[in-house]
Amino acid sequence: MSDNPFCTTIAEQLNTGILILDLEYNIVEWNRFFAIHVHKNLQDMVGENVFTAFPELPKKWFERKLSSVIQLNTQSFCSWEQRHHLFELSHTRPITTDSHFMAQNCTFLPIATNKINTHICILIEDVTDVCHYQTKLNKTLEELAKANRIDGLTQVFNRKHWEECLDKEFARARRYDHGLALIMFDLDHFKLLNDTYGHQCGDQVLIETAQEISSLLRLCDQFGRYGGEEFAAILPETDLAGALDVAERICRAIEKRVIKFQDKNIRISTSVGVATINPEDKRYEDLISNADLALYEAKETGRNKVCAAKEIELILED
Amino acid sequence: MNNVNLNDDQQDCLQEIINVAMGQASDQLARYLDTFVYLKVPSIEQVSSQHLSDTLKSEAQSVAVVSQGFFGYEGIRGEALLMYQPKDSDRLADLLGYEPDELSVEEQIIDLSSILTTTFLNVFASQIDNQMSYSAPRLLFSSNADNNTSSQSSISEHIQHNAFNWEVALKVKISYQVTDYSFNCDMILLIPESAIINITSVIDRILEDY
Structure with a gap:
């Protein structure tokens, strides 16, 4: 050459x-x-x-x-x-x-x-x-990034990613003075269900409940598994009336749903706590605490029902 | 840090070489792209590795950054970063003389970066009797790329994540404007510490010849 x-x-x-x-x-x-x-x-x-x-x-x-x-x-x-x-x-x-x-x-x-x-x-x-x-590396990175966000069992956001979403939404709502609602769900008598039908049945219930709730939320709402049988949804730009309406619909839908497990028909209910952002909330954790209090209230007053954090405050003030 | 600082004469000389190179490069680009290309008077400054991400923060809006390494004789080497703003990429294919469906936006950005970098540095090298070679241009990140997992990060984050093995670099920033296509981008040349000493000795030789 x-x-x-x-x-x-x-x-x-x-x-x-x-x-x-x-x-x-x-x-x-x-x-x-x-x-x-x-x-x-x-x-x-x-x-x-x-x-x-x-x-x-x-x-x-x-x-x-x-x-x-x-x-x-x-x-x-x-x-x-x-x-x-x-x-x-x-x-x-x-x-x-x-x-x-x-x-x-x-x-x-x-x-x-x-x-x-x-x-x-x-x-x-x-x-x-x-x-x-x-x-191959790009594909693996994508899968890892997804696995890092998703709860393996229910395929909704995991606690860590869900909290990051809440952190962002909370800051945005604060900054632009927008509405923000939080709904927390806790399945009723879940331990009894596990003890009676076994953990595989419990898993099936968690999967189907997560699907049911997801299907009733808007695209912009962020839904995740908060703990064992606890789920939580972030509803941006939503006031208390709107959030209560959604929570009530979800509560009724779960109550009606029949979950099939090994020829058995399982029915379940959920207690729901709703809170909306208010001026006293300094951190997103305050919003979680308020929703948690409302959820506790729902559990204490008979389960399979929705309680709002505001109502508790009003009761206390009265 | 003092031994790599350029004195006023050296700084003026480098500025002059760059000005001449810019003039010739803009002429060549205008012929090739068939439109006027304006290059704004460059800024030359020293940056420390800690402050590089800070100084690049003003470029945080960039949607795409392309890096291309350059290396010539006498130990002159560095890295060129081409930074694009969101609105800049609309008519790139048009500007480059390609059919838009012939190539992706990323390829257009990489192609243009390579043209701007190599055209300028070739002229610059010939001013100092040198000759440049180049590595292949690389897209550091682009917010256009759906499959890019780092697409969320800004250039300053990208740079922060790297541990540098240098302390001081010479930063030369040149802005390109193509008014017919309402297109702007910035070229940032970063010359690492060891190469600054080499470039300074070249400048000193030129100054002696005067």
Whole structure:
């Protein structure tokens, strides 16, 4: 490829494809790596237009790319992350990856003779391996990020992520003086259910209850598992009347729902506490405490019912 | 930190080399992009690694940042960061002369970054009788990318998460404006401590020649 014997030897041994085109995009030269992966003889291809030889190339894009190299006299790049490959070449991981063609990082270089650009050199690096592992890594990261947010059993937000959501919603409601309601649910006599029918039945009840509640909330509401048999929902831009209405509907829906477990029909109820943000609340934990108090009130006064935190305060004030 | 501080003469000289390079680069870009490209007078300052994220906080609005390493003879090397604002990317394909459906927004941003960086630095290098090579440009983050798990983070967060092995860097900020396409972006060249000493000796040689 050059007068220098080192260059020739190295270019032929290099695990990088080298393709040289003239300014009319005709093939001038390629190295052994390129020849092997393209399964073509250079002798048959010299002088042929690159778009005839490789119809898979995006012609307009490729021409514009090469024109920047010549006109600006600078190198240009093309990464597998944006374009998996330019040339349809075979690669070195055909067995252990699902990649059909070689993933490529390409570099375009201007080649000048006497300070005038006469050719373009395209370097083609096989990054099938990198692409394979990066894709796997991205997928794993996505799964991890999801697992970090989701409760494994019920598939709703876990406590940690739900509290982070509440923290954000609380700060937003504070800042813009918007409404914010919190509903907390605690399934009635859940321990008895577990003791009577076993934990698998308890799990089934938790899963179906979570589904039931989710289905009755709006898209913007954030719902999570707060503890063992406790769930909680954040309702942005919602006043007490609105939140009580939703809570009551959920309470009635759970009461009506029949959960099938091993030929048995299980019925369950839930106690519900509702609180809305008020000026005294300094931290989101204050909102949780208020909803918790209301929930306690619902438990104490007969279960399977909704209580509001405000009412407790009013009672206390009266 | 003192040994890497540029004195007034050195600072003026570097400023002058950059000004000349900007002029030539904007001329080349205008020809290639077929529209006027304005480069604003650069700011040159030293930043410490602790303060880098602070100084970049003003760029926190950026939706996309592309990094490209550069390296030349005499130990001159650094990293170029191209920063884009949300509204900037609307007509990029148009500006670059591509059909919008030929390439993704990310590829457009990377492509333009590479063109701006290499065009400027090539001219800059030739001013100091040097020659630059470049690493492939890399999208550090983009809020356009749905599959990018780091898409929530800002550039300052991104930089904070890295432990640096340098203390001081020379920061050169150049703003690009393409008024016909109402497009702006900032190029920030960061030259690490060891390379500042090398660039200073090149500047001293130029100053001696005068």
